[in-house]
Ligand SMILES: Nc1nc2c(ncn2[C@@H]2O[C@H](COP(=O)(O)OP(=O)(O)OP(=O)(O)O)[C@@H](O)[C@H]2O)c(=O)[nH]1
């Protein structure tokens with residue numbers, strides 16, 4: 001069989017398990033994961049290379065029906081990734097509130113006229129009745145599919161998804177990226193995402209959604225990496241909540257981020273976090289751009 005390689009876009013609802021699957025396939029943590037919807041805000045590339053193919057996986061923000069401010073950016077970003085992909089992996093999560101949005105996602109995938117396959121995610125949750133309905137629908141529409149659980153059965157997931165990728169990817173004389181790299185993301189951006197993940201996990205209500213992380217300085221040394229980062233909130237009164245009583249929340253965010261960043265960079269890490277407010281940054285295109293939320297086409 002000829003070698004295959006190409007770009008694969010993920011398409012699914014927020015919280016469907018797209019980022020968990022991306023990390024599972026490439027066996028590295030490149031995309032952040034939380035139990036809150038709308039964790040992923042911009043495309044994240046994970047490169048999955050085997051002897052038979054190279055799939056450049058583009059993890060995306062979840063699909064939502066809301067398009068103002070930051071949400072507008074998230075949906076534009078998703079559309080843009082879909083346009084430039086060779087094929088699409090649709091994630092149908094068993095814990096979705098109802099079947100309607102899942103059907104909408106399938107229609108959206110179909111409307112792109114690109115090859116696509118469906119993944120029924122979180123199969124460890126059981127929900128046999130819903131699996132049955134989805135499978136009947138997919139078979140009826142003649143859509144290739146697999147049932148997977150990235151968390152409970154990572155090996156089987158890689159095996160099943162690889163079969164689908166091999167069917168969908170275009171032939172290519174060679175890999176698109178060197179075979180030993182697993183992402184095109186730079187370390188500085190992954191660090192900002194790790195800090196944002198900890199904020200998402202430790203903060204509640206609207207705050208995670210109105211917060212961004214900006215790396216001010218990143219100094220790499222032989223044995224120590226120094227990182228100075230700002231946690232940017234949307235309103236002044238959110239600052240004290242992020243800092244917490246006696247700075248306890250900020251300390252926890254810092255400690256957990258540092259632990260994970262040390263694994264990534266392979267040195268000790270000095271991490272200094274400041275909380276700043278940039279009022280209504282989510283509604284201001286210039287501020288959004290400064291915080292890294294800019295469509296590639298507009299860079
Ligand atoms: N039970 C179970 N939970 C899973 C599985 N895969 C992911 N999850 C959980 O589902 C939640 C959302 O996972 P993510 O990977 O962040 O989902 P996402 O589709 O990237 O979400 P957005 O970035 O918000 O669009 C997390 O709490 C994961 O741990 C799975 O196979 N089984």
Ligand SMILES: [Mg+2]
Nearest residue numbers: 018019039040
């Ligand atoms: Mg995600």
